[in-house]
Amino acid sequence: MRFISILATLGLIASVKAATVDTDSRKPAPPPGFVTSRGTQFELDGKPFNFVGANSYWLPLLTSQADVEATFQTMKAAGVKVLRTWGFNALNGSEVAGALQSGLTYYQVWNSSEWVLNDGPQGLQRLDSVIQTAEKYDIKVLLAFTNNWVGYGGMELYINWIAGGGQTHDVFYTDPRIIASYQKYVRTIVERYKDSPAIFAWELMNEARCLGDLAAGPACVPGSGLLPKWYKEQSDFVRSLDLHHMITTGGEGHFSWSNPPKYWTNGSLVSDYNFNGEAGENFDLDITFPNIDFGTYHLYPQTWYPELDFPGSNFSVKQWGLDWINDHIASANRAGKPLLLEEFGVTGLSNKTSVYTAWVNRALETKHAIMPWQFGQLGLTESGGNRVIKYADALIDGASPNDGFAIYRNQTVVWDIFT
Ligand SMILES: *[C@@H]1O[C@H](CO)[C@@H](O)[C@H](O)[C@H]1NC(C)=O
Ligand SMILES: *[C@@H]1O[C@H](CO)[C@@H](O)[C@H](O)[C@H]1NC(C)=O
Ligand SMILES: *[C@@H]1O[C@H](CO)[C@@H](O)[C@H](O)[C@H]1NC(C)=O
Ligand SMILES: *[C@@H]1O[C@H](CO)[C@@H](O)[C@H](O)[C@H]1NC(C)=O
Numbered sequence: 001m002r003f004i005s006i007l008a009t010l011g012l013i014a015s016v017k018a019a020t021v022d023t024d025s026r027k028p029a030p031p032p033g034f035v036t037s038r039g040t041q042f043e044l045d046g047k048p049f050n051f052v053g054a055n056s057y058w059l060p061l062l063t064s065q066a067d068v069e070a071t072f073q074t075m076k077a078a079g080v081k082v083l084r085t086w087g088f089n090a091l092n093g094s095e096v097a098g099a100l101q102s103g104l105t106y107y108q109v110w111n112s113s114e115w116v117l118n119d120g121p122q123g124l125q126r127l128d129s130v131i132q133t134a135e136k137y138d139i140k141v142l143l144a145f146t147n148n149w150v151g152y153g154g155m156e157l158y159i160n161w162i163a164g165g166g167q168t169h170d171v172f173y174t175d176p177r178i179i180a181s182y183q184k185y186v187r188t189i190v191e192r193y194k195d196s197p198a199i200f201a202w203e204l205m206n207e208a209r210c211l212g213d214l215a216a217g218p219a220c221v222p223g224s225g226l227l228p229k230w231y232k233e234q235s236d237f238v239r240s241l242d243l244h245h246m247i248t249t250g251g252e253g254h255f256s257w258s259n260p261p262k263y264w265t266n267g268s269l270v271s272d273y274n275f276n277g278e279a280g281e282n283f284d285l286d287i288t289f290p291n292i293d294f295g296t297y298h299l300y301p302q303t304w305y306p307e308l309d310f311p312g313s314n315f316s317v318k319q320w321g322l323d324w325i326n327d328h329i330a331s332a333n334r335a336g337k338p339l340l341l342e343e344f345g346v347t348g349l350s351n352k353t354s355v356y357t358a359w360v361n362r363a364l365e366t367k368h369a370i371m372p373w374q375f376g377q378l379g380l381t382e383s384g385g386n387r388v389i390k391y392a393d394a395l396i397d398g399a400s401p402n403d404g405f406a407i408y409r410n411q412t413v414v415w416d417i418f419t
């Protein structure tokens with residue numbers, strides 16, 4: 001109130017109003033077919049755009065266009081309007097020979113402190129096909145630029161090759177050479193697809209944290225504000241390349257509360273990592289940045305709290321998830337921005353059936369978007385249907401990779417929750 005009245009005296013009230021009340025008025029009108037945001041709603045061509053989406057990181061790893069096409073057909077039939085996939089696939093030089101043999105998709109090769117782009121048929125051309133097919137089926141794609149984890153070539157490759165061994169994970173957010181290298185890749189991807197209405201939004205990182213497969217360092221601790229600063233700067237950078245597409249963090253939605261809740265584990269009451277700022281994010285702050293267009297968060301209580309639902313626990317997986325959803329809704333409403341629960345999962349078919357129903361209903365009631373981890377496709381044909389994609393991910397008998405969370409059409413009780 002005080003802030004407003006001082007500015008009003010200076011005759012600046014109109015611009016304050018524009019900046020705080022109608023955040024959208026600063027953005028130029030998007031071209032037709034581009035998703036945008038208005039208040040807490042996603043919008044497409046002037047109409048509210050609500051969705052239950054899909055995660056399928058493996059889509060650009062498929063070697064057959066027929067299989068890509070078949071996956072989009074299944075998604076379309078299931079009513080999927082937005083899918084999320086990786087906009088990165090980087091290899092260490094030592095992995096190239098194996099990749100050439102197996103047909104593994106890769107976009108970047110690290111043999112020195114400067115990665116080399118692969119925009120050939122086993123490289124970005126595969127991602128091109130996914131984006132083109134998405135255009136054809138009128139499905140939007142949420143694309144992440146890199147990974148907090150080593151999977152599919154993430155931050156640790158930048159750190160190891162640029163800053164050298166023996167570093168902590170957080171140098172990714174501070175070393176200017178690493179930031180420049182990351183931005184060079186971001187520019188490559190954004191310039192390639194920035195005219196496509198099939199891009200739903202850009203995502204700065206999958207699950208950015210202070211720690212990764214490398215340990216956290218002293219620059220990234222509760223109160224340091226390092227990750228929020230990085231989100232702010234990188235989102236501003238992406239906006240400088242692309243005026244129209246939405247931008248988001250891709251984060252798990254960790255809070256940094258001054259009075260975080262505690263919980264019982266193994267006989268002691270401990271501070272909760274999801275709320276105490278140790279992870280690095282500050283969801284309440286991150287979502288307020290001008291070029292973070294909406295909030296993202298993830299939800300895996302079985303992994304985060306192995307003691308949930310066990311005898312003596314005072315809360316359940318289902319209830320913990322509902323509380324986590326409510327906390328994010330409250331924060332997004334305060335910021336006046338849309339919200340996407342962009343990954344969630346529990347293992348076990350009966351767990352999925354009971355828990356997902358409650359979470360999905362809560363999300364739909366509150367008009368926010370959700371996408372389960374992860375979409376399952378059956379009947380893939382490539383290499384006779386059996387190929388190790390990377391690490392332990394395999395296509396077995398034509399089924400897309402299953403990490404215990406995949407939801408296939410033949411699992412009717414779970415499938416129907418989302419369609
Ligand atoms: C990187 O090094 C590997 C072997 O160490 C080699 O097979 C590959 O061709 C190199 N790639 C590039 C892009 O330099
Ligand atoms: C990448 O390759 C280099 C040299 O071939 C090797 O020393 C390093 O351990 C590899 N790093 C990873 C993350 O695989
Ligand atoms: C539980 O606490 C006991 C006693 O302090 C300790 O020995 C054990 O390693 C702990 N278990 C786990 C899973 O943290
Ligand atoms: C579980 O117990 C802890 C410690 O008493 C408390 O802080 C927490 O709020 C409880 N959780 C729920 C969901 O009731």
Ligand SMILES: *[C@@H]1O[C@H](CO)[C@@H](O)[C@H](O)[C@H]1NC(C)=O
Binds near residue numbers: 308309317348349351
């Ligand atoms: C169902 O959830 C409970 C509680 O998290 C877990 O202990 C159990 O292993 C799950 N079932 C399956 C089959 O994963």
Ligand SMILES: *[C@@H]1O[C@H](CO)[C@@H](O)[C@H](O)[C@H]1NC(C)=O
Binds near residue numbers: 378396408
């Ligand atoms: C559905 O398909 C998957 C993958 O092929 C398979 O593992 C599973 O057993 C099938 N489930 C049913 C209910 O048929």
